[in-house]
Amino acid sequence: MSLLSVLSLCVQYQTTQGTVRAVDDVSFELNAGETVGLVGESGCGKSTLGKAVMRLVPTCDGLVILDGQDISHMQSRALKDARKTMQMIFQDPYGSLNPRHNVGTIVGQPLSVAGWSRRDIRDRVTELLEKVGLPKEAVKRYPHEFSGGQRQRLGIARALALSPKVIICDEPVSALDVSVRAQVINLLEDLQQSTGVAYLFISHDLSVVEHISDRLIVMYLGRVVESGRSEDVWRQPAHPYTQALLAAAPVADPRLARRRVKSILQGELPSPLNPPPGCSFNTRCPYAQERCRQERPMLRPVNDGRKVACHYDLLEHPALPLVDAAQ
Ligand SMILES: Nc1ncnc2c1ncn2[C@@H]1O[C@H](COP(=O)(O)OP(=O)(O)OP(=O)(O)O)[C@@H](O)[C@H]1O
Ligand SMILES: [Mg+2]
Known part of the structure; x- marks a missing residue:
């Protein structure tokens, strides 16, 4: 059984303009010790999915099974225990580190909540700082005394405090200088x-997650459009949206630059308040046919663990003619 199973999860936000289905029928699994990359453009629902798995936002449907336990309906005390198994780190470590607390208090906070003694907390914090490459003298300093990369190390140390089995990493390097990103990764x-910890690694940039992920999940407007082994998806995307994301990602080898579809993501993301009927990508898809405007494609297995939500996926229809997506 997987360490984490997410089944048909849905999250809705009520806004003054209407209901946004930020996460719509999303299912995936995360195994012990593996990294699953979650990618998609800004606003496609990645952070909401991460928070919903952590039960930081209410869900309207679906299940989250963590280490064999259904945490989707747990009440606060049981949930507190379950949360030791799963932690989250965020894009902006500064925002999540209390500026008035010193590092010892910040990193030791999950331990004191769990009822550890002061002495044990002190020893564990020293050990954690060492694990993330910070000197033990850091314990008395305050968040503003650290660089962005060091602050993210503090966030990681705190997330590791209770030896979780899963860490949800929500764009942990997106706010960092390029030179520091590789170090944190x-x-x-x-x-x-x-430690054997498993990561759900969220990024809007496919090139960041591709080489660290065992598997990839691609989201568009709240739904999964493709998933599969990372190298397979990277080498041969099945969904036109994945192909477009790849084309937008920087590639080292210019012969691999997929210029053909370079421009298609310039079209606007449809309003999540009012997603298009049929396939939600049809308004920007260079291959869209009449069927795509009418019938929503289900996420279906295509080969070897790959799933795709497309009537005319690029594995089975590699020579599909391009059409003008603006039509
Ligand atoms: N608290 C909220 N109230 C209402 N709508 C929200 C709220 N949070 C997010 N949304 C909407 O839900 C959708 C998904 O947002 P989310 O932040 O999960 O996307 P994301 O993929 O993480 O984007 P980004 O790459 O910018 O972080 C968007 O349409 C967003 O406007
Ligand atoms: Mg986000």
């Missing part, structure tokens, strides 16, 4: 090697 990879 390497740290996360090293920690995975030494």
Whole structure:
């Protein structure tokens, strides 16, 4: 059984303009020790999905099974215990670190909530700082005394405090300088090697997650449009949206630059208040046919663990003619 199973999860936000279905019927699994990358453009529902799995936002349907336990209907005390197994780190570590607390208090906070003694907390915090590459003297300092990369290390140390089995990483390097990104990603990879923690790694940039993920999930307007082994999806995307995301990602080898579809993501993301009928990508898809405007494609298996929600996926229809998406 998977460490984390998410089944048909839905999240709705009520806004003054109407209902936004930010996460719509999303299912996926995360196994112990693996990394699953979750990608998609801004606003497609990645953070909402991460928070819903953590039960930080209410869901309107679906189940979250963590380590064999259904946490979707747990009340606060049981949920507090379950949360030790699963932690989250955020894009903006500064926003999530209380500026008035020193590092010892911040990193030790989950331990004191769990009832650890002061002495044990002190020892564990020293150990955690070492694990994330910070000196033990950091314990008396305050968040503003650290660089962005160091603050993200503090966020990681706090997330690791209770030895979770899952960490949901919500764009943990997006706010960092390019030069620091690789260091933080390497740290996360090293920690995975030494602790066996599993990551759900959220990013809007496919090139960031591709090489660290075992599997990828691609979301568009609240729904999963493709999932599969990372290298398969990267080498041969099945969904036109994945192909477009790849085309937008920087590639080292210019021969691989998929210029053909370079421009298609310039079209606007439809309003999530009013998603298009049929396939939600049809308004921007260079291959859209009449059927795509009428009938929503289900997420279906295509080969070897790959799933795609497209009537004319690029594995089975590699030579589909391009049409003018603006029509
Ligand atoms: N608290 C909220 N109230 C109402 N609508 C919200 C709320 N939070 C998010 N949304 C809407 O839900 C949708 C999904 O947002 P979400 O933040 O999950 O996307 P995202 O993929 O994480 O985007 P980004 O890459 O910008 O972080 C968007 O349409 C967003 O406007
Ligand atoms: Mg987000």
